[in-house]
Amino acid sequence: MLTGPAQVLPHTAARFADKTALITADRTMTFADLDAASSRIAGALRARGIEPGQTVSLYSQNRWEWLVVYHGALKAGAVINPINVMLTTDEVAYVLRDCRSAAVFVGEAQACTLVEAVKRVPQVCRVVVFGTAEVEGAETFSALLDGPEAFELTAPRSGDACTISYTSGTTGHPKGAVQSNRAVIANFGLTATMHGRTEHDLVVTALPAPHVYGNVAINSTWLVGGTVVLMELFDAARTLELIAEHRATMFEGVPAMYATMLAAPALAGADLSSLTRSTVGGQTMPLSTIERWEQRSNAPLIELWGMTELSGLGTTHPLHAQGPKGSIGVALPGVEVRLADLTDPTRDAAPDEDGELVVRGPIVMKGYFNNDAATREVLDDEGWLRTGDVARRDEDGYLVVVDRLKDMIITGGYNIYPAEIERVVSGHPEVAMVAVAGVPDPVKGELACAYVIRVNGSQVTESEIIAFAGEHLAAYKRPRMVRFVNDLPKTSSGKIMRRELIKSTTVPADSSGKQGSDT
Missing domain, CATH: 3.40.50.980 (Rossmann fold)
Structure with a gap:
């Protein structure tokens, strides 16, 4: 039995000494x-x-x-x-x-x-x-x-x-x-188990190794003797090349990576036939993007959810028991997940209501280093960790993340979740990528603004985007403005930084719906 990640390489080298473990650009x-x-x-x-x-x-x-x-x-x-x-x-x-x-x-x-x-x-x-x-x-x-x-x-x-x-x-x-040590090695092992990893897998990833998702992607593969092709930085065309060149069985990334690959000219000639599954985490992913990637790769896309305080994954779909698309799956074995009332975290949310995801189990952090006050804000005496993510549970027990509590937009007293708008707008055929954030409004407090990257050659307008959203969302949920941009601010792991979006551009659209300037 391994008691910590320090034993991963000795354990695997004893079984697969001469097998290729790591491939990088220079070694x-x-x-x-x-x-x-x-x-x-x-x-x-x-x-x-x-x-x-x-x-x-x-x-x-x-x-x-x-x-x-x-x-x-x-x-x-x-x-x-x-x-x-x-x-x-x-x-x-x-x-x-x-x-x-x-x-x-x-x-x-x-x-x-x-x-x-x-x-x-x-x-x-x-x-x-x-x-x-x-x-x-x-x-x-x-x-x-x-x-x-x-x-x-x-x-x-x-x-x-x-x-x-x-x-x-x-x-x-x-x-x-x-x-x-227990939390980290448990996450490696449980992730490998849920995703069906074996020594026959070859994983291509550009996820940053310092990030818990990237770390688990690498080490859960090594734990079972699989091979990792590690990119220094994500590049859509190069990723597609590496999948074909090495006959990769898995690709692991965040939603923005998949959206970028699906919009890349290189996708047309890419050979993805070796893929047996992919994984996606970090943020909620539009259903349209999931469906397009699965159709193009002819392999399941396994959604997962996790956070730094959990040493990696907290929930995911088992490879051979996939739940509904748009869900983050179920808790890892041995991990408890419940939905807490949004106004009183000591109570459970009602069965038909959204609640805050709270987690307990061996993967939960010990606490914040040298910061007892911050630890007490999120970790109670019974070991339950408040995650700050709002979710709901479907009738079969699968969890669906609604959004981050901190990202919620309040418009005229109504609560609006950016991820819900993003799921809808991303379904427009002329939208390559979208992110939504609130912008200040003197009357309603905040307004939902959609920051859109157009598909190459598209001239779709603000009014067309808003009208499309109106076909699928209640009136109060529709974005009130659209800003067309060339890129979206991202973290090192590729997650979109919604709080930075307002800096992208503040130039209002003219009456035609086209932007006065793009970033």
């Missing part, structure tokens, strides 16, 4: 390669004074070195702190201070930012730079990798801290969710 590695390299990093960290329980941070784009350090630091007993590469210098400095990082590994592109951030950290924080770049005050990754391979791994204690992953934070400072 291919077997399970034996990954196991040996991560053991060298573990020994190097110990030799440099990193003690069990200390924090090791990772700050770079996807790369093979990131994954080697992730497993090497865990073997050394360290706590992993994955940092979003989109954070500013101030934000990185805050995270390093807050989690008391003893060492940080950084990519060449982020090295200068990192060095500046470390200057603001009071504790001693060792800096290691990936690649060949030499940076003053930092050590090169190759120096650590040149150490001896032998390292005696002590089985991790399941209840000990494994990772500190910081939430994006919409206000104030981000909070560090502390996950135990």
